[in-house]
Amino acid sequence: MESLVYIALFAPFVGSLFAGLFFARSPKNIVVGIVNSSLLFISFLASISLAIHVFSHGAVKVTMMEWIGVGDLLIPFGFIVDEVSVSMMVVVTTVSTVVHIYSNGYMDHDKGFNRFFSYLSAFVFSMMILVMSDNFLGLFIGWEGVGVCSWLLIGFWYHKPDVSPEVNPAISPSYAANEAFIMNRIADLGMLVGIFLIYWNVGSLQYDVVFPALKEYAGTVTIYLIGITLFIGAMGKSAQFPLHTWLTDAMEGPTPVSALIHAATMVTAGVFLVIRANPIYDMIPEVSFFIAALGTFVAFGAASMALVNRDLKRIIAYSTLSQLGYMFAAAGLGAYWVALFHLAAHAFFKALLFLGAGNVMHAMHDELDLFKMGGLKKVMRGTYLYMGIASIALAGLPFFAGFYSKDAIIETAFNEGAYIIWATLVLTAGMTAFYSFRQVFLTFHGEERYKEAGLHPHDMYTYVLIAMSPLAILAISAGWFQEEFHNFIIKLLPDYVMSEHTHHLAIYLGALVVVVALVGIGIAYLKYARTGKKAFKQDAKVESGFFYKLLINQYYVPHFYRFAIIEPYKKLSDIAWEIDKRVVDAIVDAIARVIYKSGDASRGMQNGNLSSYLNLMGAGAVVLVLISAIISLIG
Amino acid sequence: MYEQIAFYLFATLTVILFFITVMSKNVLYAMTSLAAGMVLISGFFFLLGADFLGVVQLIVYVGAVMALYAFAMMFFDATKDIKATHEKPLLVFFLGGMMALVFVVIFSAPVIGANIEAHYPIMEDVGNAQMVGMILFTKYLVPFELAAVMLLVAMIAGIILAGKKMDHSLTTNIEDVKEELLKGKK
Amino acid sequence: MIGVSHYLILSGILFSIGFIGVLRRKNLLMLFFATEVMLNAVNIAFTAIGKYYNDLGGQMFAFFVIAVAASEVAVGLGLLIVLFKKHGSLDLDTIAEMKG
Numbered sequence: 001m002e003s004l005v006y007i008a009l010f011a012p013f014v015g016s017l018f019a020g021l022f023f024a025r026s027p028k029n030i031v032v033g034i035v036n037s038s039l040l041f042i043s044f045l046a047s048i049s050l051a052i053h054v055f056s057h058g059a060v061k062v063t064m065m066e067w068i069g070v071g072d073l074l075i076p077f078g079f080i081v082d083e084v085s086v087s088m089m090v091v092v093t094t095v096s097t098v099v100h101i102y103s104n105g106y107m108d109h110d111k112g113f114n115r116f117f118s119y120l121s122a123f124v125f126s127m128m129i130l131v132m133s134d135n136f137l138g139l140f141i142g143w144e145g146v147g148v149c150s151w152l153l154i155g156f157w158y159h160k161p162d163v164s165p166e167v168n169p170a171i172s173p174s175y176a177a178n179e180a181f182i183m184n185r186i187a188d189l190g191m192l193v194g195i196f197l198i199y200w201n202v203g204s205l206q207y208d209v210v211f212p213a214l215k216e217y218a219g220t221v222t223i224y225l226i227g228i229t230l231f232i233g234a235m236g237k238s239a240q241f242p243l244h245t246w247l248t249d250a251m252e253g254p255t256p257v258s259a260l261i262h263a264a265t266m267v268t269a270g271v272f273l274v275i276r277a278n279p280i281y282d283m284i285p286e287v288s289f290f291i292a293a294l295g296t297f298v299a300f301g302a303a304s305m306a307l308v309n310r311d312l313k314r315i316i317a318y319s320t321l322s323q324l325g326y327m328f329a330a331a332g333l334g335a336y337w338v339a340l341f342h343l344a345a346h347a348f349f350k351a352l353l354f355l356g357a358g359n360v361m362h363a364m365h366d367e368l369d370l371f372k373m374g375g376l377k378k379v380m381r382g383t384y385l386y387m388g389i390a391s392i393a394l395a396g397l398p399f400f401a402g403f404y405s406k407d408a409i410i411e412t413a414f415n416e417g418a419y420i421i422w423a424t425l426v427l428t429a430g431m432t433a434f435y436s437f438r439q440v441f442l443t444f445h446g447e448e449r450y451k452e453a454g455l456h457p458h459d460m461y462t463y464v465l466i467a468m469s470p471l472a473i474l475a476i477s478a479g480w481f482q483e484e485f486h487n488f489i490i491k492l493l494p495d496y497v498m499s500e501h502t503h504h505l506a507i508y509l510g511a512l513v514v515v516v517a518l519v520g521i522g523i524a525y526l527k528y529a530r531t532g533k534k535a536f537k538q539d540a541k542v543e544s545g546f547f548y549k550l551l552i553n554q555y556y557v558p559h560f561y562r563f564a565i566i567e568p569y570k571k572l573s574d575i576a577w578e579i580d581k582r583v584v585d586a587i588v589d590a591i592a593r594v595i596y597k598s599g600d601a602s603r604g605m606q607n608g609n610l611s612s613y614l615n616l617m618g619a620g621a622v623v624l625v626l627i628s629a630i631i632s633l634i635g
Numbered sequence: 636m637y638e639q640i641a642f643y644l645f646a647t648l649t650v651i652l653f654f655i656t657v658m659s660k661n662v663l664y665a666m667t668s669l670a671a672g673m674v675l676i677s678g679f680f681f682l683l684g685a686d687f688l689g690v691v692q693l694i695v696y697v698g699a700v701m702a703l704y705a706f707a708m709m710f711f712d713a714t715k716d717i718k719a720t721h722e723k724p725l726l727v728f729f730l731g732g733m734m735a736l737v738f739v740v741i742f743s744a745p746v747i748g749a750n751i752e753a754h755y756p757i758m759e760d761v762g763n764a765q766m767v768g769m770i771l772f773t774k775y776l777v778p779f780e781l782a783a784v785m786l787l788v789a790m791i792a793g794i795i796l797a798g799k800k801m802d803h804s805l806t807t808n809i810e811d812v813k814e815e816l817l818k819g820k821k
Numbered sequence: 822m823i824g825v826s827h828y829l830i831l832s833g834i835l836f837s838i839g840f841i842g843v844l845r846r847k848n849l850l851m852l853f854f855a856t857e858v859m860l861n862a863v864n865i866a867f868t869a870i871g872k873y874y875n876d877l878g879g880q881m882f883a884f885f886v887i888a889v890a891a892s893e894v895a896v897g898l899g900l901l902i903v904l905f906k907k908h909g910s911l912d913l914d915t916i917a918e919m920k921g
Contacts (some may be wrong), residue, residue, distance in 0.1 A: 622733050695891055770881060779837025
């Protein structure tokens with residue numbers, strides 16, 4: 001089993017090195033795509049075998065080597081494959097295998113084909129370290145690794161110039177990459193402090209040592225601090241308010257990246273951390289409730305912003321934010337397995353949705369404005385089918401994956417008696433249904449607006465569409481295995497069961513959610529899907545309304561950041577630069593000038609006249625004699 | 636008493652003569668006064684009881700060195716006045732004066748290390764030349780031989796350096812002489 | 822009574838005179854004269870101190886100084902002659918060749 005762990009972990013790494021070392025400077029080579037996709041598939045197979053093994057025999061724990069051993073600090077480079085990490089591994093490898101194969105088609109014409117695969121595989125490797133590590137430091141290494149890969153991939157088209165925020169809110173890929181990286185850095189500091197606190201108090205970073213040891217700290221300030229600082233890290237990675245702005249801007253990266261990193265895997269790392277550290281959060285109910293409330297707030301806020309956006313990928317990004325909010329709500333309310341379940345289900349249908357969006361982009365020559373699409377269902381049947389499935393799953397209609405997981409979260413909120421959270425989540429479910437179908441209808445139904453732009457869209461390569469099918473199947477069926485998943489995961493995670501009262505009401509609650517979702521879909525259909533006289537037209541009156549402006553500008557949070565943080569910081573930097581120029585540089589220059597001038601002045605001595613040399617020597621001799629005389633007289 | 640008179644006499648004369656050596660514009664005056672100063676310095680050596688050294692001073696300096704200077708001067712144009720105007724005469728005298736002042740101050744100060752033990756004590760009943768010979772050929776034998784070799788090398792070097800192209804004059808240009816001769820013929 | 826300090830002061834004055842000569846002379850031959858003056862001043866000091874300590878070492882040093890001075894004159898004058906052949910002058914201002 002040990003070798004399977006290593007295969008699952010290092011296969012992507014080998015792929016990354018293969019692409020990075022041997023093909024970094026060569027032109028597009030299809031071998032890279034095939035080899036990397038195969039290696040990912042191997043990793044996927046290993047993860048599945050491990051899952052079966054864990055299911056029957058329990059967790060696998062391996063220690064590859066001693067990593068850091070300084071004094072009392074002993075951190076092995078160890079991995080643990082238990083119920084939680086193996087489910088993450090399966091999710092990650094499934095999605096990334098599909099995304100790798102998909103990228104073969106999507107990045108077909110890109111100059112950076114080999115580079116892209118190198119980064120993508122490196123990302124998967126980092127993500128695997130993150131989920132498999134058996135200590136907090138390994139988790140942190142993976143955490144930073146995915147951050148770096150995310151930065152590399154968001155800024156993949158770094159050559160694109162900066163534009164004003166009015167044209168493109170993300171300004172440019174490199175700007176968006178830096179924004180994401182810096183925001184994550186702020187959060188990572190919090191996480192690092194949390195890790196330090198754990199080490200300071202417990203003296204170890206191994207999960208199996210830390211969690212039992214921390215039980216003694218229940219109710220102390222220390223445990224609160226640890227919980228809060230770790231959650232700050234999770235907030236950054238999972239783009240929770242107020243560190244959420246980077247996620248939508250991260251859509252500047254290639255679409256497979258958005259699907260893999262900014263929907264399915266990396267952004268869920270924060271949720272994973274909270275689930276992993278569940279013994280800590282069980283001890284601090286106040287913080288947990290705050291997490292739930294924040295998650296709900298983000299779920300609602302992001303969904304509201306998605307209502308009006310016109311950018312295909314941004315809508316999906318908002319929906320990711322919103323679904324992450326759901327996950328945090330579940331985790332914060334103590335239903336860790338529900339959060340993990342939603343994480344897995346969401347990964348499948350959201351990746352599918354993104355890849356479908358990628359197909360549309362590919363067909364529309366990188367056009368992302370929904371108002372320029374419409375009626376694409378005739379020319380893009382496969383993509384239409386996939387995006388329809390994914391949107392139904394996202395909207396939470398019965399028998400699709402999203403229904404089971406999201407319904408469980410909403411039920412949990414009801415069960416906990418947090419009715420405000422419950423009501424908000426139900427409302428958000430309706431908004432989710434509305435915006436996801438608004439997007440589908442605007443893209444595939446209605447008038448064929450794309451013809452005005454003179455485009456001739458065509459569907460993606462067939463092999464790409466086939467490669468996406470596993471995700472489609474999972475997006476439909478993942479929810480059917482809720483009971484099995486539940487039984488599997490509660491071997492490690494604390495169980496969460498609904499009370500008798502909730503159980504009775506469950507059917508009505510579920511029906512309510514479905515009805516709300518159906519209403520949302522209905523409104524979307526009436527407004528966006530029809531053709532002819534009642535076809536959708538842009539309405540300037542609505543667009544100048546207060547709420548529309550508020551939402552399209554993301555509640556002015558990016559503006560606030562720009563004017564409250566970025567601009568003053570720029571000014572501060574300018575001042576610092578002036579100080580640097582006038583004080584530090586001036587001193588350095590002055591030293592140089594003194595030497596230069598003294599050299600200039602003393603050059604006159606070297607006049608080649610022996611007599612003047614003698615005079616100088618004589619003067620020196622007099623001075624020496626004087627000094628020695630003074631010393632001898634004093635001494 | 637005689638010693639005192641001799642010392643002050645010699646001292647005054649040497650200072651004046653050497654001052655002439657240093658300040659005179661004329662090479663001949665300078666050299667002559669230098670030679671006279673050397674002779675008087677040998678007088679100090681006799682006063683100090685270093686008879687052998689005094690003799691050596693007379694023979695080497697006044698005899699050999701001054702003769703060498705005299706010969707060398709014949710190569711150069713000795714009749715011309717020497718240009719010796721320094722740009723800053725005050726500076727020169729200031730430096731020299733400082734030097735003198737410092738030396739005087741140091742030397743007139745109480746002598747430190749008065750209890751130094753003599754390594755080669757002067758014996759009363761032995762003559763100075765004999766004594767010098769004893770020391771020179773025992774303790775200072777190696778330096779003495781080295782000095783002998785050095786003098787030999789210096790001699791050879793002097794001959795070689797000075798002996799090159801001795802067949803034509805240094806002061807008069809041969810072309811000028813030819814022209815003059817041609818003019819005389821006309 | 823003439824003590825050692827009398828001789829030393831005399832030696833210092835003579836040395837300073839030679840020093841002034843070194844500083845102000847521009848003619849190489851005259852520079853040689855000035856160095857001779859300085860060497861003689863030092864010889865007096867050596868001998869006087871030797872006498873004061875009742876030690877022959879001082880005379881020995883003076884002796885070697887004379888030897889060195891003699892060889893210096895031999896070589897130096899040879900060099901002066903070569904220099905004069907080359908430049909036709911012994912004035913340091915006119916033969917300044919080391920100008921950078």
